[in-house]
Amino acid sequence: MKKILSLFSIILFLTSTFIFSSCNSKKENDMKLPSGIWRATLQQQEGAVLPFNFEVNYSENENDTIPTFTLINGEEKILLDNVVKKGNVFTIPMHIFEGEIVAEWNAANQKLVGKWNRRSFTNASSLDFSATPNTKTRFEANQTAKFDLSGKWETYFLSEGDSSAALGVFEKIETADVKGNLKGTFLTTTGDYRYLFGSVSNDSLYLSCFDGSHAFLFVAKAENSTTLKGKFWSGKGQPVDFVATRNPNFTLPKADTLTYLKEGYETITFEFPNLEGTLISLDNPKYDGKVRIVQLLGSWCPNCMDETNFLTELYSTYNPKGLEIIGLAYEQTEDFEDAKKRLERMKKRLNVEYEILFAGRADKQFAAQTLPMLNHVMSFPTTIFIDKTGKVRKIHTGFSGKGTGEYYDNYVESTTNFVEKLLSE
Template identity: 25%
Template structure:
């Protein structure tokens, strides 16, 4: 080996050493895996679980809620700073990585002064040890007596055993209201109560469920605002049979909440889509068609649950004469640049028209043909003659399997029935 060859060999060895060291550092600084911790919300600690995978150049992440995942639209790790965007809810998680701990905040990305403040989050690597206690058996169906602003007298509460994916938890609960369900709430017995919660891209939820000696449950929304506490404090849940014995009203049927003022008149709409193009019920594409007009907003979690079902109906029956149109009511800052609505459309692969109808407080001003319209979402199902045949308030999502399956079956059957009706006879013009 001559001097030149020796120097080249030495440089090669050093380069290999530094490359190996760099790779080792990258591996040791990886944040792959499950992270768990909590978010501080209104004086309460809400459990939070996060899964991160991939190298820094191709990072992926998702908030975990049992077997359910809220997948991040984008994930970035740079200089010890983690940024996860959930564009379909206009929210983000920002955290600093320090060893085995992530510390940061979660909340809206909106610059609006009306936006809710971001909440602090602290996470550490998940432990394989899970200590949970099994409490009293409260599985099954319950009814919660309420007096809500939407006119309800009762909500449904369903409690099931937690799946293996829900560690650390022993029960899964869901509250079904007229406008939709809470999503899956997981929790365990702490010796005095079940605390059930979730933390998804839509945000946190936390409830306590206290079994009582008289066979009822005391249910409290632990994250209720001051306004909500009037309704959310000390709610009592009873088995349905016991509620009937006490002459308490059952939960309102979804088809009984909203009515059409004049059922003989065609349902009409005219709003722009996300590109600014105006779409109207008088357009040729809707003529003689069965139409589902879905009222919602990309800020609404239950509207996110409804979107995949509407898209599946559209794909299944569009060729037979079904049209679907979404009338979306968005906050003022989103009207100027509907980035969240575009992300919503992309996330669910929506191919039917999505129109921007106004702001949420303009609902009854813009949709004038309905009476007692106050639920997000609400769907109007029109026959081929343009008249409303049925109105469905709210949406029972996958977190409430029996109600979700029943709703899917009912709406699908109605669509098939309306598609089988003859097309209206067009009057001759002279």
């Protein structure tokens, strides 16, 4: 009898444990994050904290417990919709980029805590991540701005004795409820720092951007209304000092003069595989008598993605009139199958209909070796414009995206006009 009771007790205990575990498991699986705007932070070097915002949303299906996340950088919205949920742990892939946020929801503390992991061919990194719901504020400082810092700034980033020039362009964003917000970016000869968003508090400037690939933080003090001194953090790297002076007339070197054909060349040649493995060159009959744009890019490069969005629209409009675009992708892998997966994901996300070829690893010197008729490859992206006879007519280094405002608008207008000119010849 004792044995029967003992066996019954064991069965009862196991059954209870199973029911309890099942209930807990069901409870965890049914758990939902609070919807709405969140404030997140990444811990950078020297104790710097980079803040950014994202929005959590669910579908209209009340049983849906897997949310979408949308990164918010001012006007930019980046949808992250391939989220994986296991209990209260969320893995959030970073759009088309190689990396993810892996974080655990702590209901008691109302915090999502984990890591942002960025995978890279040469520079993988991981930063501590934390986020709290129902917080739209990006930077916590909220004192009245002492200076109006909108306008154009001649800027120099100082690194190991060298300096590189940039043009800062900032614009105030003020509403009846919010004062001191600022948006803008820094333009350089190789591209821009995309959508920066932040605020001015007392005599200090705070700007940040997180797009899933890059994590940028700028903090500076205004000595007066015309001079800024500060630090810039990028990902896990050490901060770089920068100085800026208000200068509405400052300009960078013309992007069409930095990369050019070596003496004796009028054309470019290459042969790389497309994503089906077929070797493609400009000698293919498909390109005979066509105006061609050759884009040097990488799926890991946000500036390249900004340009790809523009070129996709350009292709849609002008391909029926004789324009062809060929992308030469230099990837953070040397393996064709791995590169293919990344590039197919990019094409799907950005609705790219033009040909993309795998050109090799993401290295400027390597890219220059594959195109020896160029003086160098200074930047991803670089864009080469070729007329109907096969002659190179213009090479544009870098790209100024939508975050640059008037500079993007001017580039779109001038490039569209130039393509129309080539098509009319």
